[in-house]
Amino acid sequence: MHKVEFEQLEETLFHEKLDNGLNVYILPKKGFSKTFATFTTKYGSIDNHFVPQGGTEPIKVPDGIAHFLEHKMFEKEEGDVFQEFSKQGASANAFTSFTRTAYLFSATGEIDKNVKTLLNFVQTPYFTEKTVEKEKGIIAQEITMYDDQPDWRLYFGIIENLYKNHPVKIDIAGTVESIQDITAEHLYTCYNTFYHPSNMVLFVVGNVDPEQMMKLVKEDQAQRTFVEPTEIKRIYPDEPKEVAIKERVLEMSVQKPKVFYGIKPEKLDLIGPDMLKHELAAQLAYELLFGRTSDFYHHAYENDWIDESYSFDYSLENGFGYALIGSDTHKPEILIKEIKHTLQNAVEKWPFGQEDLDRVRRKKIGFFMRALNSPEYIANQFTHYAFNEMNLFDVVPVLEGLEVSDLQNAFALVSHEPQHSVFTIMPTKKDEQ
Amino acid sequence: MFETINIAKGVNVHVNETTQFKTINFSIKFKDKLTKEKASARSILANVLQHSNEVYPSHTALRMVLDDLYGTSLYIDSSKRGNEHVVTLNVETVNDQYLSEKGVLEKVLNLMYIVLFKPNFEHGQFKESIFLREKNAIVQRIESVFDEKTRYAQQRMMELALPNHPASITSNGTIEDVENVTNEQLVAEYNEMVAENEIEIYAVGDVKPEMIASHIREFFHFKDREKTIAVPPLELVKPEQSHVLEYEDMKQGKLHMAFFTPITFRDEKFPVMQLMNGVFGGYAHSKLFVNIREKESMAYYVSSSFASQFGLMFVLAGIDSKLEEKAVKLVLEQLEEVKKGNISDMELDQTKALLINQLKEALDSARGQIDIYDQYMELMDKFEPEFMINRWKNVTKEDIADVAQQLSLEMTYFLSGKEDERDA
Numbered sequence: 001m002h003k004v005e006f007e008q009l010e011e012t013l014f015h016e017k018l019d020n021g022l023n024v025y026i027l028p029k030k031g032f033s034k035t036f037a038t039f040t041t042k043y044g045s046i047d048n049h050f051v052p053q054g055g056t057e058p059i060k061v062p063d064g065i066a067h068f069l070e071h072k073m074f075e076k077e078e079g080d081v082f083q084e085f086s087k088q089g090a091s092a093n094a095f096t097s098f099t100r101t102a103y104l105f106s107a108t109g110e111i112d113k114n115v116k117t118l119l120n121f122v123q124t125p126y127f128t129e130k131t132v133e134k135e136k137g138i139i140a141q142e143i144t145m146y147d148d149q150p151d152w153r154l155y156f157g158i159i160e161n162l163y164k165n166h167p168v169k170i171d172i173a174g175t176v177e178s179i180q181d182i183t184a185e186h187l188y189t190c191y192n193t194f195y196h197p198s199n200m201v202l203f204v205v206g207n208v209d210p211e212q213m214m215k216l217v218k219e220d221q222a223q224r225t226f227v228e229p230t231e232i233k234r235i236y237p238d239e240p241k242e243v244a245i246k247e248r249v250l251e252m253s254v255q256k257p258k259v260f261y262g263i264k265p266e267k268l269d270l271i272g273p274d275m276l277k278h279e280l281a282a283q284l285a286y287e288l289l290f291g292r293t294s295d296f297y298h299h300a301y302e303n304d305w306i307d308e309s310y311s312f313d314y315s316l317e318n319g320f321g322y323a324l325i326g327s328d329t330h331k332p333e334i335l336i337k338e339i340k341h342t343l344q345n346a347v348e349k350w351p352f353g354q355e356d357l358d359r360v361r362r363k364k365i366g367f368f369m370r371a372l373n374s375p376e377y378i379a380n381q382f383t384h385y386a387f388n389e390m391n392l393f394d395v396v397p398v399l400e401g402l403e404v405s406d407l408q409n410a411f412a413l414v415s416h417e418p419q420h421s422v423f424t425i426m427p428t429k430k431d432e433q
Numbered sequence: 434m435f436e437t438i439n440i441a442k443g444v445n446v447h448v449n450e451t452t453q454f455k456t457i458n459f460s461i462k463f464k465d466k467l468t469k470e471k472a473s474a475r476s477i478l479a480n481v482l483q484h485s486n487e488v489y490p491s492h493t494a495l496r497m498v499l500d501d502l503y504g505t506s507l508y509i510d511s512s513k514r515g516n517e518h519v520v521t522l523n524v525e526t527v528n529d530q531y532l533s534e535k536g537v538l539e540k541v542l543n544l545m546y547i548v549l550f551k552p553n554f555e556h557g558q559f560k561e562s563i564f565l566r567e568k569n570a571i572v573q574r575i576e577s578v579f580d581e582k583t584r585y586a587q588q589r590m591m592e593l594a595l596p597n598h599p600a601s602i603t604s605n606g607t608i609e610d611v612e613n614v615t616n617e618q619l620v621a622e623y624n625e626m627v628a629e630n631e632i633e634i635y636a637v638g639d640v641k642p643e644m645i646a647s648h649i650r651e652f653f654h655f656k657d658r659e660k661t662i663a664v665p666p667l668e669l670v671k672p673e674q675s676h677v678l679e680y681e682d683m684k685q686g687k688l689h690m691a692f693f694t695p696i697t698f699r700d701e702k703f704p705v706m707q708l709m710n711g712v713f714g715g716y717a718h719s720k721l722f723v724n725i726r727e728k729e730s731m732a733y734y735v736s737s738s739f740a741s742q743f744g745l746m747f748v749l750a751g752i753d754s755k756l757e758e759k760a761v762k763l764v765l766e767q768l769e770e771v772k773k774g775n776i777s778d779m780e781l782d783q784t785k786a787l788l789i790n791q792l793k794e795a796l797d798s799a800r801g802q803i804d805i806y807d808q809y810m811e812l813m814d815k816f817e818p819e820f821m822i823n824r825w826k827n828v829t830k831e832d833i834a835d836v837a838q839q840l841s842l843e844m845t846y847f848l849s850g851k852e853d854e855r856d857a
Contacts, residue, residue, distance in 0.1 A: 008531060009455075031453030034794045080727065082717035087779065089786035091794075092717070108793040137730030144685040145733055145751045150580050253682040255579045293496045301492070302566060307573045328577060359500045366504030369527045373454045373798065428682050 001214050006393045009372065013393065014210040016218075021198025021229045023386065024217050027205040027378060035206030036106045036375040037115055039122050040383045042201075043194035044099040045172040046319070051233040053193040058235050061190060062181040064174015067096040068132075068139060069187050073103065073122060075131050081121045090114045098168050099317055100387065101194075102380070111208060112216055119202070119220050125191045127184040140176045150254050150425050157250060157423035158262035158324060164244035165237035168320040197221065198229035201386055203379040236319055241266060242418035251428045258309075258425040260326035261339045266413040271318050272389040276398055279316045280364070281410035282323070284402065286314045287360045288352050289342055289411075290325050296342045300327075305335045314414075318388055323414050332424050340420075347415045350408050357404050368395055434796075434816065435635070435806055438646040442657035444632045446649055448642035449802060455531055457538065457638030458799035459524040459545065462807065463630040466662050467518040467599050472511065473571070473606025474614045474622045479509040479520050480567035481559050481619070487551040490560075498544065503527045503534075505541055507548065513604040514808070515698075515742035517662055520626060522549065525799075528639050538640070546652050549627065558616045559623075571611045575603070582848060583749065586687040589679065590846035594672040594691050600743040629658050633807060637799035667743055669693050669843075677846045686754035687848040690764065691747055692840045698741040699812070702836055704824040709833045710739040710746060711784035713771050718783045720767040721748070729763065731756060746840060754849040761845060774834035781833075785825050792818050 001016045014026040045066050051058050073094070074081045085092035090107035103122050107114050146152045156171055163169040173179075204213055243264055270278055290296055290312040300306040306327035314323045329335045345351070371377045382392040435447040465471055489495040499505045505526040512519050524545055529537040553560045579585050591601035605611075632655060636645045649655070672691075696706040714721035714737025725735045735750035752760050770776075795801035796818060809816040 010531070031451065032797050034797045080718075080723075083779070083783070086716060086718040086783035086787055089790045091787065091790065106790075106794060108790050134730050138726060138733055141685065141731070141751055141753070142733035144753075148582055148683045148685050253579075253582075255576045256573075258580075293493050293500060295493075298491070298493050302562075304566070304569060307577075308570055309577065328573070328580075359497065362502075363500040363504035365532075366502075366527050369455050369503070369531060370506070370525060373456060375797075 001210070004393075009369075009393065009396070011372070011393070014214065016214055018197065018218060018221050020221055020224075020226050021196065022221060023201045024214060025201065025203045025382065025386075026208060026210040026213050027203075028208055028210055029206050029375060032207050032375065033108045034106050034375065035108075035111045035204065035208055036104065036379055037118055037202070037204045038102050038104040038379045038383060039118050039202050040100050040102040040200060041194050042099065042199050042387045043101050043190070044097050045170060046098050046167040046236070047194065047234055048167050048170070049235040050193060051235075052189045053196070053227070053230065058233070059189070061186055062174065063170045063178035064139070064172070065182055065186060065190055066101055067173045068135065068179060068182050069190055070094050070096045070101050070103075071135050071139060072127055072131065072187060073125070076121065076124065076126045081117070084117050084121075085114065088113050088117065090117075092118075096172055098172065098320070100383065102383065104379070106375075108207075111206075115204065115213070115216060116220055119217070122195070123224060125188065125195070127187040127191075129184050132182060132184050132187065136179055136182075139173060139179055143171075143173050143176055143179075146171075146173065150252050150258055153250060153252065154258050154260050154326065154423060154425055155324075157248060157425070158260040158326075158421065159322065161245040161248055161421040161423050162243050162262050162264040162322055163320065164240055166239045166320050167236070169244075193232060196229055197226060199232060201383050203383055205375040205379050239268070239320075243421040245421060247422045247424075249424045249426055252425050254425055254427050256328055256330055256427065257332045258326065258328050259332045259335055260324050260423045261336060262421045262423065263323040263414045264419045264421075265316065265321045265323070266416065266419065268319055268321060270316070273394075273398075275316060275318070275388055276385075276390040276394060277402070277406065278410050278413070279314070280395065280398055281402055281406040282316070282414065283314045284357065284360045284364060285407040285411040286312055286323060287363070288356055288407070289346055291360065293359075296338065300335065300338060305329055305331045305338065336422055343415055343420075346411060350411075352404065352407065354404060357402065357407065361399050361402065364399055365396055368399075434802060436642040438642060440646055440650045441655045443660060444634070444655040444658070446634045446636070446642070446646045447806065448635075448640065448645050449637045450640060450642060451637065452639050453797075454528075454638055454799055456525050456527050456799070457541075457636065457640055458803070459522070460633075460635040460803050461522040461545070461549070462633045462635075463520045463626045464517050464633070464662060465520075465626065465630050467513050467516045467602055469597070469602050469606050469610050471606075471622075472513065472518050472602060472604055473610035474619060475518055475520050475626070476511040476571045476574075476605045477564070477568050477611060477614055478619055478623055478626065479511045480570055481563055482548060482552060482623075483507065483509040484563050484567060485553045486547050487553060488547045490553055502537055502540055502544070503532060505537075505544075507544070509548075511604045513599070513602070516599040516667060518604065530639070542648055542652070550653070552623065558620055561616060564616050564619065568611060568614065571605055572608050575605050575608050575611070582681065582683055582687055583751070586689050586846060586848040587747070587749070589848070590677070590689045590691060590844060593674065593677055593846065594844045595670065598670070599667060600669075600740065600745060628656060629661070631658065631660060631662065633810075635803045635807070637802055667697075669744060672844050675842075675844055677844065678849060679847070680849050680851055683848075683850050685751045686757060686850060688750045688752055688757060688760055689747065689846045689848075690761070690842060691745060691844045691846075693843050694744045694746055694836065694840050696836055696839070697744045702832075703741060704821060705828050705832045705836050706739055706741070707788060708781070708784055708825060708828050709771060709836050710737050711788060712776055712780050712833060713737050713768065713837070714748060716784065716787055718780065720770060720780075721750075721764065724767055725750065725760065725763050731760060731763075757847050757849070765842070768837065768840070771837040772834055774830050776830045776833060781830060785828070788825055789822050792821060
């Protein structure tokens with residue numbers, strides 16, 4: 001078992017890669033009564049075209065299948081796994097993102113039992129045509145619920161605008177139509193391909209003894225047999241640099257317009273330390289341009305072009321990413337114009353120096369320290385970073401090493417007009433109802 | 434958990450000295466009576482005070498100093514509990530022992546003083562442009578509820594079921610009342626808040642209670658004040674309508690049901706009612722979840738919740754608009770099971786285990802500690818989790834059936850997709 005100490009943060013991380021390929025991380029937290037564990041596979045909605053385990057030819061699977069599989073993992077021949085967690089005083093849950101499917105629990109007691117339940121239920125698939133059919137009604141209601149949420153539609157609307165071919169443009173849950181095609185056989189194919197321990201990470205954080213917990217996980221895993229790990233072949237289409245759709249409008253039952261201005265980054269093949277540096281540098285550049293101390297924010301807020309719903313975000317994965325700036329607004333045209341101006345001005349003359357960098361860097365370090373109070377944040381973020389060959393605990397040293405030119409370089413990758421797009425939700429016109 | 438130091442009549446400092454967190458959290462809570470007018474004015478006030486002040490006269494200047502203090506977070510929110518309206522200054526700052534720079538805590542305490550006591554005045558009133566902008570921001574915040582249909586449906590039901598009752602008054606007030614607030618009235622509200630409101634001050638982190646108390650005593654100069662808010666005898670009045678159907682342009686139907694119960698937070702049967710709600714619809718093992726979601730595949734979300742301040746229980750479900758009647762029938766059937774005491778040992782044990790877990794987990798965050806301590810202060814001087822845990826442990830199925838029998842369904846509200854699509 002490896003032990004890594006992060007002295008300034010007063011955290012110690014324990015790690016071991018087991019014989020079956022599973023990466024296990026344990027982070028003891030003093031003073032906490034709860035333990036939080038996530039068991040995550042590097043498999044999300046974008047993995048819809050791949051060579052199945054044991055096969056030679058690539059296949060395409062229905063949209064929404066990773067999420068469907070996540071739902072179905074909870075049902076076993078003997079009943080519902082939620083019941084078992086509840087009995088052991090644990091709150092269990094799961095989520096599917098573009099790139100990951102995570103199963104998790106938090107509990108303040110019976111941690112050993114709960115960890116075993118977590119490992120066991122994720123590693124014992126049970127799918128039948130009957131249980132798959134039954135789930136379709138539930139997931140259809142989940143999809144319908146999201147369809148009525150304007151903020152979700154806005155988010156997916158802009159991603160659909162940005163990406164022409166990449167499967168990130170497909171809604172994580174699929175559509176009510178696409179899930180009808182899903183069969184138990186599909187689920188087994190996806191499960192066998194992506195749920196091998198060598199494609200997964202177990203992260204346990206909280207009130208645990210690392211030695212004892214590692215022993216428990218090892219013993220549990222040693223009892224199970226898995227096929228030899230093979231490299232997973234995922235196939236992604238070529239994605240052009242420019243956006244798929246420049247501008248689109250959707251009408252919904254909202255009280256005022258909502259806008260997202262989106263940018264597709266130019267370099268999407270980053271991984272590891274380069275990715276971490278670029279992402280942090282770009283986030284700081286965006287903080288300076290669009291954060292709450294920026295000239296843009298000041299003008300836009302005082303003039304009522306944005307309101308309390310205003311947000312901006314820069315997010316990067318291997319193969320896709322996006323910068324988003326948006327708000328509910330009575331003045332969508334003016335807001336879009338101002339965002340364009342702000343970006344254009346920064347391209348022409350980079351407006352920030354050392355003092356600006358120092359300030360946003362301090363802000364970001366403070367945010368990170370606050371986040372380390374949350375076991376949920378640590379487990380989820382650590383796994384996200386690990387799947388991209390980065391280390392969460394490198395965030396502070398990398399931030400400390402950034403220079404103004406790094407921010408400029410990162411910004412240069414997201415400043416070209418053909419990579420920009422706008423998605424707007426407008427209130428339904430009353431006279432058409 | 435917390436050590437309490439009284440620094441003036443009606444002003445208490447509660448400190449939890451702990452090394453559990455890498456940050457120090459503060460909350461200063463100003464408590465007043467909840468009315469629509471007060472909620473409206475105090476929401477504007479919260480926004481105006483967090484916008485800027487005499488020392489940092491623009492939003493940008495204030496946010497820059499916060500960034501410099503390692504991204505110290507500072508915001509003022511407006512909330513309600515029972516018949517109280519609460520304005521809270523929330524601050525979280527990094528414990529400087531994790532930083533190379535020292536002295537951050539003193540600067541943060543000083544900034545909190547400035548935010549509360551050095552408002553951005555011009556000729557004895559709030560700077561007009563800021564006053565108008567923030568008034569507008571609150572109006573927009575109230576309007577935005579419409580976009581989230583679950584929140585909107587719940588609010589509509591409450592307005593219809595209990596108009597002008599603290600249960601339906603929102604912490605932001607109403608558009609009309611916000612628009613009517615004048616700058617002069619806001620100054621009066623501000624003066625009343627700092628001079629007359631009951632104040633609870635919380636600090637959680639690696640800090641000495643006496644140090645925090647003496648700093649606040651010395652610099653904040655809080656004067657004595659009288660307790661003004663009486664414990665509420667909040668009568669629930671029977672709604673005029675028992676069923677309301679409304680339409681919006683949307684795909685999913687939103688079912689909201691409101692039940693009255695004589696049991697509130699102050700009742701000795703409060704823990705029984707918490708368990709009843711848990712068994713019925715509080716968790717993934719509950720009757721509503723298992724039967725309506727898992728067995729019938731009718732819903733993705735279906736749950737119940739207990740609003741203990743008012744003696745209300747709600748059931749919420751997102752369903753196909755055509756299935757309202759069927760869903761209501763199924764909900765009532767499950768309630769009937771609880772009333773009859775048809776509860777398995779496993780359902781009871783699971784619910785107890787999860788309530789206990791939830792409470793312990795909440796205490797693993799500084800905000801959770803503050804919220805729980807502040808809520809239970811009314812019932813006991815020093816909240817200890819064991820107090821609730823022991824009471825839950827003693828609850829029997831018969832106790833749960835008894836409280837379930839006292840529930841009465843008072844309103845069913847259904848927000849449906851468009852009329853022409855209801856039977857499409």
